[in-house]
Amino acid sequence: MSPVRSPTLPRLALLAALLTPLAALAQQPQMDLPRVRIAAGMYQIDAQVAATPQQRQVGLMFRQEMPASEGMIFVFEERSPQCFWMKNTLIPLSAAFVADDGRIVNIEDMQPQSTNNHCSREPVRYVLEMNQGWFAKKNIKPGFRLAAPFFDKAR
Known part of the structure; x- marks a missing residue:
C-alpha cells in the first residue's frame, strides 16, 4: 500500500518558497529614499x-549603522501627536519632534528593538531621527530651530 498524498502539501511548500524571498526583502533597510539637506545651526544633516505611509512605517528599521551626519526625516500630512517606537530598529536613535516652523519641540532617546513609545509633547508634522546622542553632542535642545525648504514654507 502506498501512502496517500495530499494535494495541499505541495501547494503549501510552493507558497512558502514564494513567500520566503518576500519576507527577506521586507527586512532590508530602505536606502533609496529622496534626500534633503537640513541645517542645524552650523551643522548640515x-x-x-520618509513621506509615504510605507516609508514612514519602515523608517530606519534593519540598518546596522548610519553615518554621523545622516538621518531620516519623517514628514506627515498634518500636524498631530506623533509617537515612535524601535521595533526592528537595530541602532540607538534620538528623535527630534519638530514643529512646522522648524522649532524642535522635544528630543527623545530611543533604545534598539524596543516597543516603548516616545511621543511629541505637542502636535507636529515632522520627526527627525539621528544617531543617539547627536543632538546632545551638538548642544541642540528643544526650542532650537532647524532650517530646510519645507520648514520655510510653513512659516
Whole structure:
C-alpha cells in the first residue's frame, strides 16, 4: 500500500518558497529614499525623507549603522501627536519632534528593538531621527530651530 498524498502539501511548500524571498526583502533597510539637506545651526544633516505611509512605517528599521551626519526625516500630512517606537530598529536613535516652523519641540532617546513609545509633547508634522546622542553632542535642545525648504514654507 502506498501512502496517500495530499494535494495541499505541495501547494503549501510552493507558497512558502514564494513567500520566503518576500519576507527577506521586507527586512532590508530602505536606502533609496529622496534626500534633503537640513541645517542645524552650523551643522548640515543629509536626511532621507520618509513621506509615504510605507516609508514612514519602515523608517530606519534593519540598518546596522548610519553615518554621523545622516538621518531620516519623517514628514506627515498634518500636524498631530506623533509617537515612535524601535521595533526592528537595530541602532540607538534620538528623535527630534519638530514643529512646522522648524522649532524642535522635544528630543527623545530611543533604545534598539524596543516597543516603548516616545511621543511629541505637542502636535507636529515632522520627526527627525539621528544617531543617539547627536543632538546632545551638538548642544541642540528643544526650542532650537532647524532650517530646510519645507520648514520655510510653513512659516
